[in-house]
Amino acid sequence: MWARLFAALVVALMGGAPGAAQAAWLRGETDKFVVYTDGGERDLREFIEQLGAFDHALRVMHPSTKDNSKAAKFEVYLLRGGNQLRRFKPEAPDNMLGYYSASPGGVYAVAIRREGPLMKPEQVLFHEYTHRFMLENFPGTAYPAWLIEAYAEYYGATNVGDAFADVGGGSAARASSLSLRTWIPMETLLGKRVSDLTSNNDREMFYAQGWLLLHYMMSDATRRQQLDRAIRRIGAGEEPVQAFLSEVQTDGPTLSRTLKRYLQGKTNVLRVPKPADLLKDLK
Numbered sequence: 001m002w003a004r005l006f007a008a009l010v011v012a013l014m015g016g017a018p019g020a021a022q023a024a025w026l027r028g029e030t031d032k033f034v035v036y037t038d039g040g041e042r043d044l045r046e047f048i049e050q051l052g053a054f055d056h057a058l059r060v061m062h063p064s065t066k067d068n069s070k071a072a073k074f075e076v077y078l079l080r081g082g083n084q085l086r087r088f089k090p091e092a093p094d095n096m097l098g099y100y101s102a103s104p105g106g107v108y109a110v111a112i113r114r115e116g117p118l119m120k121p122e123q124v125l126f127h128e129y130t131h132r133f134m135l136e137n138f139p140g141t142a143y144p145a146w147l148i149e150a151y152a153e154y155y156g157a158t159n160v161g162d163a164f165a166d167v168g169g170g171s172a173a174r175a176s177s178l179s180l181r182t183w184i185p186m187e188t189l190l191g192k193r194v195s196d197l198t199s200n201n202d203r204e205m206f207y208a209q210g211w212l213l214l215h216y217m218m219s220d221a222t223r224r225q226q227l228d229r230a231i232r233r234i235g236a237g238e239e240p241v242q243a244f245l246s247e248v249q250t251d252g253p254t255l256s257r258t259l260k261r262y263l264q265g266k267t268n269v270l271r272v273p274k275p276a277d278l279l280k281d282l283k
Contacts, residue, residue, distance in 0.1 A: 004035040010095070030278075037078035037115050047078060047113070050160045051129065052278035057158060057165040060132055060272050065137045069081045075108040076125060085112060098185070100128035108134060122197050123171075127156030142235045144244070145193040149176060150210035154218065166269040168218070178263055184209065185254035191241040207258070223248070 028035045028044045032053050037044050059066045079085050086092050087108060089099060098111030109128035123223045128150040150282070157171040188197075194206045217227040218259075230247040234240050245251055251257070 002184035023176065027104045031074065032073055035076045036075050037079065037113065038080070039078060043113060047076070047122065047125070049278045051076070051125060053165045053274045054122075054126050054129065054155075054158055055133075056275055056278075057160075057167050058130070058155060061155075061167060061205050061270070062137065067131075068137060072107065077108065077110045078113040079110060081112055085110060098124035098130045099127055102132065102135065106134075119272040122160065123156050123158075126158055127152045130155045141231065143231065144190065144234055144240045146189050146206065146210040147214065147231070149194065149207055150214035153207055154214045160274070163274055165272045165274060167272060168267070170270045171211055174208040174211045175212070177204050178212060178260075179252060181205055181208070183256060185240050186213075186245075186255045189213070190252075191239075207266050212263060214260050215267075216259055219262075219268070237247070 025036060025038045026041060026044050030048060030052065032047055032055060035051070037047070055162060059068075082092070082096070084095060085096065085098075089096075092099070098109060100106065100109045109125060109132075111124045111128065131148070133155075134148070134151055153171060153174065156169065157169055157174075159166045159169055175193050181201055181204060184197075184202050188202070188207070189206060189209050194203055194207075197203045197206060214227075217223045226247050230244045231248065233243040233268050241252075245255070248255070
């Protein structure tokens with residue numbers, strides 16, 4: 001029901017926009033995705049193929065989800081720019097490239113399809129889809145706020161090429177922020193929500209430092225175990241900052257220095273082959 005209403009709203013709003021006579025909205029559907037765009041058939045097919053490859057890579061990285069077919073289809077609306085996006089989310093800041101909405105009325109993602117200087121449009125979709133993937137496959141845990149966004153940032157940076165999806169690589173947008181912006185205290189990252197932060201710099205660094213912290217923790221078997229234990233402690237009701245820092249056996253300033261050194265190192269990626277039949281069910 002919500003999908004039909006949202007699609008009707010897209011068409012109605014775009015019908016009154018300049019140049020709307022040339023904009024034909026297309027719909028593509030597979031066994032997992034429904035995508036709407038006025039960017040043409042080539043864009044539609046490319047985005048659906050990339051989403052399919054990304055979903056496959058996520059399930060390779062999370063074997064317990066491989067045969068999970070209970071989820072409803074993921075609905076995506078690809079827009080031309082920020083002006084279109086703000087018709088649906090008036091409070092959206094100028095630099096917002098997309099968002100994810102989950103409510104009893106429906107689940108969908110909206111993304112701007114143009115490529116930015118540091119972030120590709122498909123990476124915005126990958127970020128939003130990762131939120132949905134985490135919610136559906138690993139519910140019921142009191143995850144700290146930084147981890148929810150860092151998880152989406154980590155997997156959202158996946159690069160889908162002609163034959164492979166590379167998982168765990170760098171995020172150019174976040175690496176740029178980490179190099180040029182002022183860092184927030186690690187205690188702020190570990191203990192706050194992004195909605196608690198008032199400055200653009202602090203909100204950006206919440207995402208950037210969260211991505212780097214998760215990348216650091218995921219890159220080593222011992223640190224992955226520390227992260228898992230910290231999440232369990234936080235889920236059991238312990239104070240998030242103390243639980244994490246004590247599990248990793250460090251303090252905030254030392255962790256910041258460690259992450260800055262880690263940022264200068266070499267990044268290893270996991271290369272997942274793309275399935276050959278991603279578009280076989282496209283309608």
